Amino acid sequence: MTGPTPPLADRAAPLAGRTALVTGGGSGLGRAITRSLLADGARVVITGRDEATLKETASRLGPHVSHRVCDVSRPDDVGELARSLAGEEISVLVNNAGIAGPVAPLTEITPRDWDEVFDVNVRGVFLMCRAFLPAMTARGAGDIVNVASVSGKRPLARRTPYCASKMAVIGLTATLAAEAGPSGVTVNSLSPGPVSGPRMERNFRLEAERTGSTYAEAEQAFVARSALGRMVTEDEVGEAVSAMLRMRGLCGADIDLSAGMVAR
Template identity: 85%
Template sequence: MSGGSAAPLTGRTALVSGGGSGLGAAITRSLLTDGARVVITGRNETALKETASRLGPGVTHRVCDVSRPDDVQELARSLADEEISILVNNAGIAGPVAPLTEIAPEEWDEVFDVNVRGVFLMCRAFLPAMTQRGAGDVINIASVSGKRPLLRRTPYCASKMAVIGLTTTLAGEVGPQGVTVNSLSPGPVSGPRMERNFRLEAQRTGSSYEQAEDAFVSRSALGRMVTEDEVGDAVTAMLRMRGLCGADIDLSAGMVAR
């Protein structure tokens, strides 16, 4: 998908939260391929440095916990001289795998602090400059799990539905100023996070790892999970779709939300 000319990213600067690994790194690669400069943020400075070094001189990094207002304000101050015209809110945590009645309030709050509060704080910090310029793009990474039942994952599912609701409402607020806001909802993405979830689910249910994985994969029309690179390419494809605003896009290998 990368490399299209309908809306070239050359000369634009993107800010990607949770950019030190996984989906954030894949999104960063795709943005770089399409010509953007990228600032990646996250809590793990070592991971950020390694990713920036691996991806090349088009990437810089800043340490930031998106759930902390002071951190986000400091991030905005440190980037005051940059014209951030693309914001990808990717930072998120999976949270506990347990029945709701066994989830501690602190665990619930931690998921919402990162997955929802983080999106709010980042948008609050970086949208004003976009609306003043009359241009900009925000993509929030949600999940198909926000739109269908996923047993023993209530904090995560509820937080991702909240991101979708935030997206559609915010699009109406800032669209008239020329800023687009959309969300991308991946299905299960192959990688360490899903491997962790499959292990926890297998332990919880007394099933095998393979059975826990198959319970996810069997719901997909393509019979597989999506890849990190496919998610990265979907972000840049969405940025080329100039009429896209207030939308939530499924990328689930056919795991249609019901």
């Protein structure tokens, strides 16, 4: 079982001495999550499919970051990753790797497109948890954070594979929390709303083309759904992951981080 909550004096670096594994860690949200975990005192291993990007991120973020090339949708890759980290005590797993998938009506989406989204966004979470959870349960402690999305909990036209995959991650999280919690392992999901950056810029361009509007109009129509009238930032997502890891009683939860976008 997990130990007692540390006194306040011990919380300056709440992850000091721990090693975290962040999938999709080379850029975007993964890079922001890694920065936040480093600030909390963790060592971080980042994974992804592009070795050049991983190397660049590891070099930029410093000596407490290492990298491994891994396609989380491939069982052989995940197995090799687990073997290569056998000497590391991975006590935090952040399943962040994901792809946006097609932007199209369901009737125009191919089975191959659908499977690609689910292979990365859902199968990847399953394979990573299956590989790294046993050591956590054997130690009686560990934390898993799965990055889902508010898009799994509200209608989002022309994005059925992505939305369905993120709802699947939320369901996986809730059930795995019930399985792993008695062994002292917490499992939670974080559901960001729209995050400012290249992915949303792509979506706004596509929506503007579809509707005949301008990019600015497509963006404004989207962010107007948010109480704060804006998207969240990558750094806010990274800080949210760290905050969840500090909340020792949090298990089986799904946390919205959407700047007030209505999720249900």
